[in-house]
Amino acid sequence: MNSHLTPWATSQEATRPRLRGRRRCDVAVVGAGLTGLSTALELLTLNPESRVVVLEADRVAAGASGRGTGLLGPRIGPPLQVARRRFGDDVARAAHLWSVAAVRHVLDLVERHQLACDLTPGGQLVVARDERAAEHQYQERQAALMLGLPPEYVEFVERDQLPPYAGRSLSGLRYGPAATLDPAALTEQLARAGERLGLVVHENSQVRRIRRGLLNTVVTDGGELVADHVVLAVNAYGGALAAAPSGVLPVRVQAGVTHKLSEEQLAELAGLDAEPLIEHGEVAPYFRLTPDGRLVVGGGALERGAHGCFAPHPGRLLAAARAFSPALADISLDAAWAGPIAVTRDGLPVLGEHRGDPWLHHATGCNGHGLALSVYHGSVLARRIAGADTGPSDLPWLRASAPWLPRGRVTDRVLDRYLEHLATAAAPSGSAQAAAEAGGPAPRTEIPS
Incomplete structure (x- = not known):
């Protein structure tokens, strides 16, 4: 028997201090997962003088970021053929290119900061086990061609070209660029890289509420953090916070x-x-x-x-x-x-600012494609906060909330x-x-x- 439950060796105890008393910072980040820590690291890279503090309810990598399976790959939202019907060709193309940029960002980040996370570059192979799935894959490849995506981004693989471990699969779609890695190690390495630049991380500091005003105040059981900007990077755990995006x-x-x-x-x-x-x-x-x-x-x-x-x-x-x-x-x-x-409900993430508070930021809702997107969205939020973002602003996932859910x-x-x-x-x-x-x-x- 191995001594840990996931394949990734993570600390079972918090090693960083709790938030105590009242503190002031430029940016308070709620959540020490991939999104929160990549936001903090990018902020400090853009402006080394920034005072950035991360608050974590448990310990670094304790949530989904440390419990994933380490598949780093492209794709965002619904399949391309569905995205074309639902959003139009321009958005469908932009969505896939966004997800490719997310993968490339993680690969670059790992190399630039020398993050030890067992990264193995490669591809991702999605296989069809029956005729219906094979037809869907053919249509997906046609949609990629219609959108003008480079062939290496979505490659149709015939049955006789599949690897032996694909078994009796009828066809496949090979997505790239992609990689595998240790998600818990990546999360911990992001924390350490940020701490080398001055980041402060408080573990065992669950946020109970956020008092909004001229300056936002993040309240924990042990203290308060007053900040110009607050980033909610809690993903699926946001239900307890009224400030979290709906839908x-x-x-x-x-x-x-x-x-x-x-x-x-x-x-x-x-x-x-x-x-x-x-x-x-x-x-x-x-x-x-x-x-x-x-x-x-x-x-x-x-x-x-x-x-x-x-x-x-x-x-x-x-x-x-x-x-x-x-x-x-x-x-x-x-x-x-x-x-x-x-x-x-629409399969797209939620990335942006609170509808009534432009200094309250969030990123969530990656719909199972969160390894690359979570890290990338953290860097996007950081650039928006720092005023360095020059990217598009009209993409449908750049929004205050997701569509209403009954x-x-x-x-x-x-x-x-x-x-x-x-x-x-x-x-x-x-x-x-x-x-x-x-x-x-x-x-x-x-x-x-």
Whole structure:
């Protein structure tokens, strides 16, 4: 048994001091995840004299930023063919180029600051397991051509050109640029890079409310932080703060990791470390290798809410892993875990300023594509705060809130059933539970608080 539940080694205890008393700063950032820490680092890079303070309710990388599966890749919002119908060609093209810029930004940031996070450049391969998915992929490639995107951004892969580990897939879409990395290490490295430039991070400092006025005051149990600008970088955890943007729904997703694979199994999956495989579908499983030779599998189940008793479904994860490759027939999961993401009704993020307070900024709602976008959106917010942003201002995800989401007991019940339907549709054929029972001891699981 390994000593940690996710594949990423993270500190289990806060090591930075709590906020005590009343302090003054230029920018207060709420949330020590990828968005908050990249905002802080970019602010200090642009203006080394800035006084930037980050407040974290738990510890650095304790939330979704340290619990992801480390797939760094492009894509934002709905599929290109849907985006063209819904938003028009100009927005659809700009959206994909925005997501490519996000990936390139992370790659550049890692190199520029020498962030040790096991980054492995490569691509992302989305495969079609049936005729309907294959037709969707063909149409998606046609949409990319119609938008004039470079061929290497969205490449259609014929069946005979797929890697051996794609199994019986009918076709694939290869997205680039992309990479895999350790998300918890990236988050911690961003904190340390910022601290070398003067950043102050307070852990165990949960924000209870934000008093708005001529200067915003961020209130914790132990102190107050008065700031010219406040950045809300809490993503799916924003429901408790009245200042958080509306229209964002927290959803908990799951992942698991196997023991270290044998040399024979790793040989069967050669190339998966640089090019993870993602099955086509809303909650379809996806797979990547860690640098130490373990298989990470995600997808297969999701539930509404950022908090609660969502235990992962290791049976579904294990069944997906065994169905992935014949070489994995005898594997078992070492651990399974869950964590929240934030989704919106139109599939687009929310990035901008509070409708009634231009000094209150936010970034959230990446809809499952948050690794690259979270880091990039932090840098965008920093440039806007510093007055250095010269990019477009009319893109639909640059906004104060997301489209309204109906809520209530009946609506929530319908949504829960829909999410379960998606999970059932994504499950491999056969009984996932039976597959789990055949696999020896159950993996350890962790439920985020």
